[in-house]
Amino acid sequence: MSLELRQLRYFVAVAEELNFSAAARHLYVSQQALSRVIQQLERELGVKLFERTTRAVGLTAAGEAMLVWSRRSVAAADEAVNAARRADVGDVRALRLDLSAASLLAPAMVLRRLQLDHPGMPIELVENGVPRGLEALQDGRLDALLGLATHCPATLEADLIRQEPVLIGMGSHHELAQLDSVPVSRLAEFDLLLPSDIAAIEWVEFVVFFCAQAGVRPRRWPAATHGSAAAADVLRGGDCLTPTVAWADPPADLVFRPLVEPVPIYAWSIMTAPAAEERPGLEAFKRSILALSEEEGWLPPLA
Template structure:
């Protein structure tokens, strides 16, 4: 018998949080009920999905295989329910990945799109550039925002913004009082970076500039999900967090531009095939934000050749 959708939804929540207590809170479930649901799913599949001990929760190989497929199934289920409830199968829908909803660039573009075109139904995902490029080509995603260096030739690219990368520090960090922070000043710190499989383009950018400053950063050994968890680690002085600008600054942390060398992140809009009306609307919203905010544009991607070498 195939797993129930609710069991898959519970599994994804635990996989994203890697913490049963936080996942239970996110789902508004008792922790015991969540543990029981995961156990039922593991029994149905005949494989353990998590390694659990007193210190950590981690995915097993079977869990790693299930996670992307469970996400796709849940997305399809949600889209099916939304279409039935809307009763308008021809309603304009835009499936978009803006990297992270707390980052300023994508959030401002979507805000402008909602203001200009409220009739478009926006379905936002956060799967990262590697997974997003696959989803574009498989027809599961309409638009992807991020670094387009790895985009294949059959993915269209529109440069959006060249953004100075910042570092999130505890408000009482010795560098917090500076207007800018040199990369070398953080050589002895622990750096929080996303998993390589989720954001390799980001990690390569940061590591390359650290090496230019004469060191290889020590990476924080764990992972986080969402801005609140990253801000909490930074506020506790457990790590520093290279990041792009956020819409709001959490309590206990500050953001400072990284310099010497300055790190610039090239945002682009990516889509596959002919741009439909919802994609064109997002491109118009993006251009409006470029002009209103005075964003500097990254160099356009070459039409020929391997973008990954640029």
């Protein structure tokens, strides 16, 4: 029997937290995906590792026995990778990735999955945005770009990995915070906090597009921001709104509501240059992220 390192990492996380929700947050995966991996592991082993009730999670005797060796296996795998890196005196270039804002949930999950599947893989992360990222892909300064591929030229490749409903973010004081969901038509009443066209023209065009579907011409907040920390500061003190996708660690004093009528869907894609396909680690990266997409159900099933 061949167990995956990821299965052992997930098992150790649940065993240490004794809480599936807390372990899922630590791993940046959904609770459903984590539960599926643990159930698959139990089926493959033919033993029950956890006793589950509506109030508590506990290790079985088999789980207790497995935890000791699983911790050792995970630690040994990490040390093996580190030893190989220390022994490698060659000039190995890091995989250069632009995963959009690391504060967003989808990029955070992508990065966490890459770290779990390939611990020790040399990675260089940048956050330059899609317009500059596409230029970097074309001239070989970047290996992979995560984001909206509406501006991706035919000379580059784009693999769709997630379709995510758009949210509207605001300070908890905002009048729309009392709603369970916000019709897009209500956006006509408030200024929208958006990034600059230079930093994220593809996102600005996307917002203009779904607003137009509801007959809305969006009004822009006088200043532009880039990144969730800067946006959060503006939302706390202003009456503006910001269209966004889910944040990895949203502040407690901000409120996020789904947009409806229509429901805008943001399409995350991994963009790469054909010439970069030979880069060490790139194919492994793409396989890991496509597997994550399938496990999390990020794409609707094909008709």
